[in-house]
Amino acid sequence: MTLAEARRAVRDGGDFGALLxxxxxxxxxxxxxxxxxxxxxxxxxxxxxxLVGNPRLPALHGGVxxxxxxxxxxxxxxxxxxxxxxxxxxDFSIDYLRSARPEDSYAACELTRLGRRVAQVQVRCWQSExxxxxxxxxxxxxxxxxxNATAEHLQA
Amino acid sequence: MNEPTLPLALAQRFAxxxxxxxxxxxxxxxxxxEFAEAALPxxxxxxxxxxxxxxxxxxxTSLIDSVCGFAVHARIGGLVTIATLDLRVDYLRPVRPPxxxxxxxxxxxxxxRIAFARAAVWQEDPGAPVATSLATxxxxxxxxxxxxx
Numbered sequence: 001m002t003l004a005e006a007r008r009a010v011r012d013g014g015d016f017g018a019l020l021x022x023x024x025x026x027x028x029x030x031x032x033x034x035x036x037x038x039x040x041x042x043x044x045x046x047x048x049x050x051l052v053g054n055p056r057l058p059a060l061h062g063g064v065x066x067x068x069x070x071x072x073x074x075x076x077x078x079x080x081x082x083x084x085x086x087x088x089x090x091d092f093s094i095d096y097l098r099s100a101r102p103e104d105s106y107a108a109c110e111l112t113r114l115g116r117r118v119a120q121v122q123v124r125c126w127q128s129e130x131x132x133x134x135x136x137x138x139x140x141x142x143x144x145x146x147x148n149a150t151a152e153h154l155q156a
Numbered sequence: 157m158n159e160p161t162l163p164l165a166l167a168q169r170f171a172x173x174x175x176x177x178x179x180x181x182x183x184x185x186x187x188x189x190e191f192a193e194a195a196l197p198x199x200x201x202x203x204x205x206x207x208x209x210x211x212x213x214x215x216x217t218s219l220i221d222s223v224c225g226f227a228v229h230a231r232i233g234g235l236v237t238i239a240t241l242d243l244r245v246d247y248l249r250p251v252r253p254p255x256x257x258x259x260x261x262x263x264x265x266x267x268x269r270i271a272f273a274r275a276a277v278w279q280e281d282p283g284a285p286v287a288t289s290l291a292t293x294x295x296x297x298x299x300x301x302x303x304x305x
Binding site: 028 | 173179201205207208210211214237240241243244245246247250
C-alpha cells in the first residue's frame with residue numbers, strides 16, 4: 001500500500017493502522033486515532049507501564065510525551081497534505097506544563113504555517129481534563145514540493 | 157574541597173529502574189560532574205520513515221531528555237527529583253541505522269531551583285552531530301535539604 005492509498009483509506013473511514021505503519025515508532029509507542037476529523041483529528045496514547053519515566057511519582061517519561069506529540073504532528077501532516085513521502089523534522093520545541101500521570105494521553109494539532117517547503121504544526125497534549133494541557137509543542141517539517149496542491153484547499 | 161559525584165554504577169542502576177529507559181534500551185556510558193554520556197542502540201521499531209529507513213525524532217528527543225536529566229543529577233551529585241520545563245531540539249542530520257546513537261549532555265548552569273542543560277547527539281562522528289538541544293529543568297535539591305520551604 002502506498003502512502004496515498006493509506007491516506008485515502010483513513011479519510012474514507014478506514015483503518016488508521018495503514019497510515020501508522022509508515023511510522024513504526026508511533027506504532028511502537030501505541031498511538032491510536034481517537035477522534036476522526038478531516039482537519040483536526042485527535043490522537044490517543046493509551047497508558048502502559050513501559051511509558052513511565054518517573055516510577056516514584058509516577059509520571060510518564062518526558063520523552064514519551066514529546067515523542068507522542070512529534071508523532072501526532074507528523075501523522076496530522078500525512079493525513080491532511082498530499083505528501084508522497086514522510087516529511088522530515090527540522091526542529092521541535094516543547095513546554096511541559098504539568099507532570100503527565102500514568103493514564104491515557106491525547107493530542108490535537110494545528111497546522112499553523114504551510115509554506116512551499118516548510119510546515120509548522122502546534123500540538124497540544126492533555127489527559128483526563130482537556131482544559132488542563134500537560135504540554136504544548138511546535139514542530140517544523142520540511143515538505144516535498146507536491147504539498148503545494150493542498151495549500152490552496154486549506155486556505156480556501 | 158571534595159565535590160559530590162554521582163557514581164556511574166548508581167546511575168546505571170537507576171536507569172534500569174525507569175521503565176521507559178529500559179524499554180528504549182538506554183545504556184549509560186559515563187557520568188562525570190561535568191557531563192553524562194549514553195548510547196542508544198537502534199532497532200527497526202524506532203523508524204519514523206519506514207520507506208527511507210530514517211529513525212524517528214521522538215527517539216532522539218527521549219534520549220536527550222534522559223541524558224540531560226543524568227547531567228543534572230551528576231552536577232548536583234545525587235539522584236534528586238527533577239522535572240523538565242522545556243526542551244528544544246534541532247535535527248541537524250537524518251539518523252540511519254545501524255550505528256547506535258550517542259548522546260552527551262552537560263548541565264552548564266545550576267541555580268537553587270533550576271538547571272540549564274545542553275546536549276548533542278551523534279552516530280559515528282561527534283563532529284557531525286545529528287541533533288543539538290537545550291533543556292531547562294526544575295530540581296528539588298534545595299527543598300529536600302532546607303528546613304523550611
